[in-house]
Amino acid sequence: MTDPVTTLRDILGPKGWLSGDDAEPYQRDWLNRYGDAPLGVARPSDTAEVAAVVKACREAGVAVIPQGGNTGLCGGAVADRPNAVIVSLSRMAAIGEPDPESGSIAVEAGVVLAALHQALEPHGLMFPMHLGAEGSARIGGLIGTNAGGSQAFRYGMMQDLVLGLEVVTPDGAVWDGLRAVQKDNAGYQLRKLFCGAEGTLGIVTRAVLRLYPTPRQQASALLVMSDCAAAVSFGAFLRGEAGEFLAGLEFFSDVGLALALKHLPDLAYQMETRGNVYLLVDLASGSPRVPLDDILNSALERGMEQGLVVDGALARSDAHRAQFWRLREEQPEGQRLEGEQLKHDISVPPGAIARFIEAGNKVCSDILPGVRINPFGHLGDGNIHYNLSPPEGRADFDGRAGQFAAALASLATEMGGSFAAEHGLGRAKIALAERNRSTVERELMARLKGAFDPLNTMNPGVLVRAAQ
Amino acid sequence: MTDPVTTLRDILGPKGWLSGDDAEPYQRDWLNRYGDAPLGVARPSDTAEVAAVVKACREAGVAVIPQGGNTGLCGGAVADRPNAVIVSLSRMAAIGEPDPESGSIAVEAGVVLAALHQALEPHGLMFPMHLGAEGSARIGGLIGTNAGGSQAFRYGMMQDLVLGLEVVTPDGAVWDGLRAVQKDNAGYQLRKLFCGAEGTLGIVTRAVLRLYPTPRQQASALLVMSDCAAAVSFGAFLRGEAGEFLAGLEFFSDVGLALALKHLPDLAYQMETRGNVYLLVDLASGSPRVPLDDILNSALERGMEQGLVVDGALARSDAHRAQFWRLREEQPEGQRLEGEQLKHDISVPPGAIARFIEAGNKVCSDILPGVRINPFGHLGDGNIHYNLSPPEGRADFDGRAGQFAAALASLATEMGGSFAAEHGLGRAKIALAERNRSTVERELMARLKGAFDPLNTMNPGVLVRAAQ
Structure with missing residues (x-):
């Protein structure tokens, strides 16, 4: 039998196969928690090459690990064994012509999200997916993890934005x-099923995505809220009053603001008032006839009258709006620069956010008194x-990371929510899934995996546990 | 071995089991094309009873046919063999309390869509799913067929509106x-997979649905368009100009209008101009500050300047708007009253609608000269x-129904669209799927079915062909 590496080199040519030091940048995950050295990294240039690589690996019993921008937070895009090949889609980055009458575009899976945004700009069209990693995250990975981001409440997650897919099956x-x-x-609905399958059912090679017209005007405000319950209640009010314009509704805490201001000295917070919770509101409209500033202003006045909003500033310019957004977007960076941290990706019914945070704070403070919650x-x-x-x-969590994760996952589950909102399970959260989801659910997922990938060669050990 | 009917009667009690004449209303599909007499109709009152019925049928080798409002158009909710039990969800029709802060509600699968609309009204909330059959279609069936309707372009299909599900597995x-x-x-994403699975992977018993605030103002117009391409182009323009208000964008032809006016004498068409294509535009907003009428008026003026819009009328009242909508909604009824008809449920990229209709008209006129296309x-x-x-x-299609269906399905497929847009495959369209979809796609679906329902007892012969 031929050595699989020789076969793969033949399929891919010298530009398409990386090994040794060249493969190293692909080996570890973003948070540097996972990743065995693979046999090498395949960088196919088209769908046929992807298919040939998958076939060759299957015949040789080698695991296939699809990788996009490798910005995932759950270790789903790196190898857990040496007998594996990472398939990087980075060379398949073609962007088709957008179809403005249909509101769609065909792209290859290796397209970087920010590159897609840029390509659409001159057409007056937008792909409404925005998240911190958009400068490196690739479409295939976004589909694999069913990314959400800051506009999901309005435009949906990747599963809602994918019209069509091309996939190489196991x-x-x-x-x-x-x-x-x-x-x-x-x-x-196979197209929906592959969204969020984290590359365990096949490799997404191309996609047709849904586009929207770019808004022609925006209005933004940064608000100091009286507390978290006020933020929730004001959010629900805004959905009724200005729901069709709402393009952003982000919150952060004073703990996070303080960390960001401490570590990123170029950040500007210009209001005098500080509070426990801040709300960033973005409205957008395609019609120049909508009095967007008036609508936002009157909503703020109403919020102040009701004691929900303590203080607020309206963005006076695009640069000013960008300042507001940086305060929100630098939250992870501020916390990272502070030292050790633990991330939990929770969702609860929006009306339960304040209850979750209150209960979570109690649980976490019981586990480790003084822990800083952001x-x-x-x-x-x-x-x-x-x-x-x-x-x-303190520099660390006294070995209690697992305790925090377990307690917060239970709490989210009890409230009808999820401990894996938009980052997926990867390798990191399978144990949490097994504790917090029913046997029936896990068993259906295992059967699905078995039906698509009976030999378990496609991203084994991600999302469902590898068969013994 | 006990007779399965005895077991089912024991599980369900007298109110829960119908046979003989009582079962008859459940036997045939809406278009009266499918439906063998089943052993009987199970009408469980809760999830536990559904599960017990499914288990008993499985043990006895009896097919289980889930049925909602039985308004489907592809024969997916009736039996294809005598050794089957129809499971009607009609007694499970509880509607929970809506959660306005989270924008969601829990319902049982037997809830009629119109009853849900009505229940939400006093809360200022809406479930944005509207279709002709809403007075009889039930949530479980809407989920099973992944219904779309007139607001899908804005709010999505059922798969986009379902947050959570409870399902009894095979x-x-x-x-x-x-x-x-x-x-x-x-x-x-199991919740997405069960949407559109047409009851072949399990029976949906309950769902958590997404809600939206009810708009506070509306503006509507009925437009005579210069032709179909003009309608497409004006639609794209509206999405940019008034996209966030667009709540309805329906089209119909003069053939359909004439049939509706002929057979439904209480219908009112009040403009003097007639054209080939009509557009019904609905705008809605949650904010009283939006000059909705101005926005609509100025869009119409622009459309007229560009020669896209020939004539138009703005709705002066809710009653007037309802008149416009009846002209659109009575299209199927007008055609039904004319006699024999053939229905095709096509989708193409929105920008290709005019091209599809032009090509379709040619193809159909070649198959049967003089055929009336609506x-x-x-x-x-x-x-x-x-x-x-x-x-x-003529009273019939000269036996050419299959030719029309095949030709139109090929055409839709060539244009990147679908021959089963929002009615599903049921029993009626499996052959079309086998001709127009790849072996890879059909094989993945067969594997999925096999993984969830290895004994093929759950709605066998629907969506995928029954295993031999």
């Missing part, structure tokens, strides 16, 4: 589901990045 | 996925109900 066949229509009910995230869909820093003066 | 286990969050990526539907998502009446003076 046996190396190519499924051409590249249809450009929203309404297609000719059988099971919840921030997406108010509109109840997605809380509930992150922790050690108590002042 | 082996009688209960999957409790009743979470009320949009962002839940703890494994495969395309109407949802412009925003490219969903064309491309329906046919025989040529004037």
Whole structure:
């Protein structure tokens, strides 16, 4: 039998195969927690090469690990064994012509999200997916993890924005589901199933994505809220009053603001008032006839009258708006620069956000008194990045990471929510899934995996546990 | 071995089991094309009874046919063999309390769509799913067929509106996925997979649905367009100009209008101008500060300047708006009253609607000269109900129904669309799927079915062909 590396080199040519030092940048995950050295990194240039690689690996009994921008937070895009090949989609980065009348575009899986945003700009169209990693995250990875981000409450997650897909299945066949229509009910919704499958059912090679017209005006405000319950209640009010304009509804805490201001000296917070919770509100409209500033102003006045909003500033310019957004977006960076941290990706019904945070704070303070709690995230869909820093003066969590994760996952589950909102399970959260989800659910997932990938060669050990 | 009917009677009690004449109303499908007499109709009152029925049927080798409102158009909710039990969810019709801060509600699968709309009204909330059959269609069936309707381009299909599900699996286990969050990526998106599975992977018993605030003002117009391409182009313009207000964007033809006016004498069409294509535009806003009428008026003026809009009328009142909508909604009834008809549920990329209709007209006129073509539907998502009446003076299609269906399905497929947009495959369209979809796609679906329902007792012969 031929050595699989020789076969793969033959398929891919010298530009398409990396090993040794060249493979190293692909080996470890973003948080540097996972990743065995693989046999090498395949960098196919088209779908046929992806299919050939998958077939060759399957025949040789080598695991296939699809990788996009490798910005995932759960270790789902790196190898857990030496007998594996990482398949990087980075060379498949072609962006098709957008179809403005249909509101869609075909792209290859290796397209970087920010590159797509840029390519669409001159067409007056947008792909409404925004998240911190957009400068490096690739479409295939976003689909694999079913990314959400800050506009999901309005435009949906990747599963809502994918019209069609092309996927190389675990046996190396190519499924051409590249249809450009929203309404297609000719059988099971495979296109939805591959979203969030974390590369365990096949490798996404191309996608048709849904586009929207770019808004022509925006209005933004940064608000100091009286407390978290006020933020929730004001958010619900805004959905009624200005729901169709709401393009952003982000919250963060004073703990996070303080860390960001401490570590990123170029950040500007210009209000005099500080509070426990801040709300960043973005409105957008395609019509120049909508009095967006008036609508936002009157909503703020109403919020102040009701004691929900303590103080607020309206963005006077795009640069000013960008300042507001940086305060929100630098939350993870501020906390990272403070030292050790623990990340939890929670969702609860939006109306339960304040209850979750209150209960979570109690649980966490019981586990480690003085632990610094920094919840921030997406108010509109109840997605809380509930992150922790050690108590002042401590460098670590005294080995209690697992305790925090377990307690917060239980709490989210009890409240009808999820401990894996938009980062997926990867390798990091399978144990949490097994504790917090029913046997029936886990068993259905195992059967699904078995049906698509009976030999368990496609991203084994991610999402479902590897068969023994 | 006990007779399965005795077992089922014991499980369900007298109110829960119908046979003989009592079962008859459940036996045939809406279009009266399918339906063998079953052993009887099970009408369980809760999830536990559904699970017990499924288990008993499985043990006895009896097929289980889930049925909601039985308004489907593809024969997916009736039996294809005598050794079957129809499971009607009609007694499970409880509607929970809506959660306005989270924008969600829990309901049982037997809730009629119109009853849900009504229940939400006093709360200022809406469930944005509207279709002709809403007075009888039930939530479980809408989920099973992944219904779309007239607001899908804005709010999505059922798969986009379902947050959580409870499902009885083919082996009688209960999957409790009743979470009320949009962002839940703890494994495969089972909740999406069950949408559109047409009851072949399990019986949906309960759901958590996404709600939106009810708009506070509306503006509507009925427009005579210069032709179909003008309608498409004006639709794209509206999405940019008034996209966030667009709540309806329906089109119909003069053939359909004439049939409706002929057979429904109480219908009112009040403009003097007639044209080939009509557009019904609905705008809605939650904010009283939006000059909705101005926005609509100025869009119409622009459309007239560009020669796209020939004539138009703005709704002066809710009653007037209802008149406009009846002209659109009575299209199927007008055509039904004309006699024999053929229905085709097509979708193409919205920008290709005019091209599809032009090509379709040619193809159909070649198959049967003089055939009357009545395309109407949802412009925003490219969903064309491309329906046919025989040529004037003829009562039938000369046995060419299959030829029409095959030709139109090929055409939709070539254009990157679907021959099963929002009605599903049922029993009626499996052959079309086998001709128009790849072996890879059909094989993945067969594997999925096999993984969830290895004994093939759950709605066998629907969506995928029954195993031999």
